[in-house]
Amino acid sequence: MISLSLCMIVKNEEETLNRCLDSVKNIVDEIIIVDxxxxxxxxxxxxxxxxxxxxxxxxxxxxxxxNFAFSHAQNEYILTMxxxxxxxxxxxGKLEELKQNLPTTIDAVTMKYLAGFDESGNVLVSLRQVRIxxxxxQFKWHGAVHEYLxxxxxxxxxxxxxxxxxxxxxxxxxLKIFEQRQKNGSTFTPRDLYxxxxxxxxxxxxxxxxxFYHKFLQTEKRWIEDEIQAxxxxxxxxxxxxxxxxAINHALxxxxxxxxxxxxxxxxxxxxxxxxxxxxxxxxFQFATQLxxxxxxxxxxxxxxxxxxxxxxxxxxxxxxxxxxxxxxxxIAGTFCPKHELILKNKEILDKYVKNPKTExxx
Numbered sequence: 001m002i003s004l005s006l007c008m009i010v011k012n013e014e015e016t017l018n019r020c021l022d023s024v025k026n027i028v029d030e031i032i033i034v035d036x037x038x039x040x041x042x043x044x045x046x047x048x049x050x051x052x053x054x055x056x057x058x059x060x061x062x063x064x065x066x067n068f069a070f071s072h073a074q075n076e077y078i079l080t081m082x083x084x085x086x087x088x089x090x091x092x093g094k095l096e097e098l099k100q101n102l103p104t105t106i107d108a109v110t111m112k113y114l115a116g117f118d119e120s121g122n123v124l125v126s127l128r129q130v131r132i133x134x135x136x137x138q139f140k141w142h143g144a145v146h147e148y149l150x151x152x153x154x155x156x157x158x159x160x161x162x163x164x165x166x167x168x169x170x171x172x173x174x175l176k177i178f179e180q181r182q183k184n185g186s187t188f189t190p191r192d193l194y195x196x197x198x199x200x201x202x203x204x205x206x207x208x209x210x211x212f213y214h215k216f217l218q219t220e221k222r223w224i225e226d227e228i229q230a231x232x233x234x235x236x237x238x239x240x241x242x243x244x245x246x247a248i249n250h251a252l253x254x255x256x257x258x259x260x261x262x263x264x265x266x267x268x269x270x271x272x273x274x275x276x277x278x279x280x281x282x283x284x285f286q287f288a289t290q291l292x293x294x295x296x297x298x299x300x301x302x303x304x305x306x307x308x309x310x311x312x313x314x315x316x317x318x319x320x321x322x323x324x325x326x327x328x329x330x331x332i333a334g335t336f337c338p339k340h341e342l343i344l345k346n347k348e349i350l351d352k353y354v355k356n357p358k359t360e361x362x363x
Contacts, residue, residue: 001100003075005135007032009056009065013083014041016165021049023086027095028079034069060177063141070141076104079132080149085162094160098132107153108133110297112161118303119339128297130155131162144181145174146195175199190219194226198233206237213237225298228254232267244275262288262305269312278316285309285316307336307343314346327354 006028010017021031031051035043036058046053054072056065070078087095098109109132116125130149133139141147178196182188188196193216200209213230216222235250248271254264269284288309293300310333317326327350333343 002077002102002104003029004077004079004099004132005030005032005073005075006079006081007034007066007069007073008081008083009034009036009062009069010038010042010046010083011036011058012038012040012042014038014045016083017042017045019165020081020083020086021046021051023088023092024079024081024095025049027092027099029075030073032069032072034065034072036065060180061144063143063147066141066147070135070139073135076135077102077132078135081131081162082164084165086165088161088163091161091163094158098158098160102156104134105154106134106156107137108139108149108151109156109158109160111158112295113164114161115164115299118307118337119341120337122302122306122337124303125299125301126161126295127299128157128295129162131160143189143191143195145177145199146191148191172203175203190216190222191226193219194222194230197230201233201237204240206240210234210237223298224257225296228257228261228264229299232264235267235271239271239274244271247271259294260287260291261294262291262309263301265291266304266308266312269309269316273312273316278319282313282316282320285312289313303337307333307340310336311340311343311346314350318350323350323354326350 004027006024008031010033025031031046031049033046033051033053034056035046035053036056043053052072054068056068058065066080102109108130110128111131113127113129114123115127116123118124130151133149133151137151137153139149139151142150174195178192178199182196193212197209197212197216200212213234216230217227231250231253235247238244238250239247248268251264251267251271254261265284265288269281269288272278272281272284286309288304291305293302293305310329314326314330314333317323317329327347330343330347330350333340334347337343
């Protein structure tokens with residue numbers, strides 16, 4: 001059995017830290033907590049779990065803080081978590097089994113990261129991340145924001161999942177860090193350019209976001225998953241600015257990287273609906289229903305291959321006057337997400353309309 005150190009960086013996590021540590025305290029052999037300036041009960045809570053607590057002067061660099069935490073680990077392997085991450089009971093069993101049986105030839109372990117859920121508790125967004133590394137390899141974190149672990153050697157892609165239960169609202173912290181780095185003349189890596197563009201997009205600075213997505217796409221050594229996402233985000237930026245021709249053209253770019261993905265098909269379907277072309281949108285949403293999620297490590301929106309295309313097919317067919325098909329698709333959508341407000345509302349309207357075609361309706 002391997003020994004395992006949990007390394008975390010935290011700041012003002014009194015609402016989430018208990019939940020995180022309770023889920024893993026009986027598995028790990030030590031807990032390293034690096035506090036970057038909490039003003040609440042975070043440190044007090046960490047003490048209750050017998051954590052080894054260190055303080056780190058925040059320098060607008062997440063990698064620096066995480067590498068500092070790693071430097072204090074004493075066990076064979078290091079597990080990394082954030083305070084709003086948890087292992088479910090079922091996943092803890094898998095983690096315990098991994099700890100018992102992991103060959104010491106393995107240098108790093110990836111896990112699925114469940115980052116979002118729909119109203120029915122189904123996984124909405126997931127990706128794959130490195131979560132356990134061999135300490136003697138001295139793997140390092142890179143990137144001031146949206147940091148990543150650079151690993152090599154023997155990797156194990158496990159079926160263990162970590163659940164992200166966000167408590168904090170989105171802030172402009174990361175955007176400010178990028179802007180300050182740009183002001184200081186820092187050199188941006190391709191990854192920096194991509195995530196800076198994402199921050200600009202999230203803050204509705206669409207023209208500037210497009211500029212930095214294009215800078216990212218002009219670099220070398222870019223990850224194909226980020227490249228696909230960048231084209232999709234550029235398309236969304238143009239759609240938000242009302243330029244649907246450019247939006248559709250950039251959405252089509254994502255189809256050149258291999259088998260079509262449900263996310264890209266849904267995006268095109270939405271764009272055609274936006275320009276009142278439901279007859280075109282139908283084909284893209286129908287295609288999305290036939291495509292399984294692709295687990296290449298990047299972000300996967302599972303709803304795009306389950307209830308979203310059926311909900312949109314309902315709307316498309318209603319606009320085309322085929323209310324029976326619209327009803328059929330809203331029923332299918334309901335099998336995936338039975339508590340979704342729009343699904344329930346549209347099903348109620350269509351149920352009445354199918355029974356009485358003279359009923360007035362608005363989907």
